[in-house]
Amino acid sequence: MATCKGCGDEVDALVSVKVDGKTRKLCEDCADRAREEGEIQEASEAVVQNMMGFKGRR
Numbered sequence: 001m002a003t004c005k006g007c008g009d010e011v012d013a014l015v016s017v018k019v020d021g022k023t024r025k026l027c028e029d030c031a032d033r034a035r036e037e038g039e040i041q042e043a044s045e046a047v048v049q050n051m052m053g054f055k056g057r058r
C-alpha cells in the first residue's frame, strides 16, 4: 500500500505525474486532475511555440 501525496488516500498503486516540471506520485484520481491542469500548461506552451512559428507535437 502507498499513500497518495495529493489526497492522503491509501491506494494499491501510485501514478507518476509531472506537475510543474516535478514528478509527483499520486493516486489515479489526483493524477487525472494533475493531467488536466498539466494540459492547460501544455496549451499555453503551445501558444508560445505557435508564435515562434513552431508546430507542436499534437
Ligand SMILES: [Zn+2]
Pocket (backbone or CB within 6 Å): 004, 005, 006, 007, 008, 009, 026, 027, 028, 029, 030, 031
Ligand atoms: Zn490522491
